[in-house]
Amino acid sequence: MELSNRLFEVMARGLQLEDPLLFVNAHKGIKGPDNTTTLRTLYYPPISQDIELKPNQIRCGEHSDYGSMTLLFQDDIGGLEIQCLDGSFIDATPIDGSIIVNIGDLMQRWTSDKLVSAVHKVGIPKSIKKRESSRQSIAFFNVPDNFSVVMCVDGSDKYPAIRPDDYLKHKFYETFKI
Numbered sequence: 001m002e003l004s005n006r007l008f009e010v011m012a013r014g015l016q017l018e019d020p021l022l023f024v025n026a027h028k029g030i031k032g033p034d035n036t037t038t039l040r041t042l043y044y045p046p047i048s049q050d051i052e053l054k055p056n057q058i059r060c061g062e063h064s065d066y067g068s069m070t071l072l073f074q075d076d077i078g079g080l081e082i083q084c085l086d087g088s089f090i091d092a093t094p095i096d097g098s099i100i101v102n103i104g105d106l107m108q109r110w111t112s113d114k115l116v117s118a119v120h121k122v123g124i125p126k127s128i129k130k131r132e133s134s135r136q137s138i139a140f141f142n143v144p145d146n147f148s149v150v151m152c153v154d155g156s157d158k159y160p161a162i163r164p165d166d167y168l169k170h171k172f173y174e175t176f177k178i
């Protein structure tokens with residue numbers, strides 16, 4: 001949480017916002033009932049050699065995270081890939097002691113596309129040894145408070161103002177059509 005707040009402040013200062021704590025303040029309810037920030041551990045079971053893989057088999061499908069910012073801790077197995085602006089994917093090769101910072105969709109809306117949400121997926125490691133090991137990652141999905149309003153910080157109307165909980169409902173609907 002402390003690290004997220006430091007990064008939120010750095011982002012706001014980098015964007016030269018009038019209020020450098022704008023993003024920090026929109027996450028103040030993080031421990032309460034009106035904030036859906038989540039810490040999730042993700043376990044990918046080992047893939048033994050006798051398992052038949054489909055062509056282009058992946059461990060986690062292509063997506064961007066819907067919140068403001070995700071801090072992602074991965075082990076040394078690898079497989080995470082990030083999409084570049086030209087549409088190709090590059091490996092986010094694990095670096096010991098590092099954390100991956102992914103911008104989420106709500107931050108992209110908030111900053112009128114100045115910060116772009118990172119499309120990513122988890123593929124199968126090429127090395128047999130790594131494939132046969134399980135993979136563990138931990139994601140800290142930051143989401144602004146339900147009652148905050150995400151509106152373009154540059155004063156434009158590129159995206160209509162939206163509450164994070166309404167945005168989540170809209171995303172669920174788009175994904176599952178329920």
Ligand SMILES: O=C(O)CCC(=O)C(=O)O
Pocket residue numbers: 042060065072074080120122137139
């Ligand atoms: O396990 C990973 O490295 C990524 C997981 C992920 O992207 C997600 O859960 O949103």
Ligand SMILES: [Fe+2]
Pocket residue numbers: 063064065120
């Ligand atoms: Fe993700």
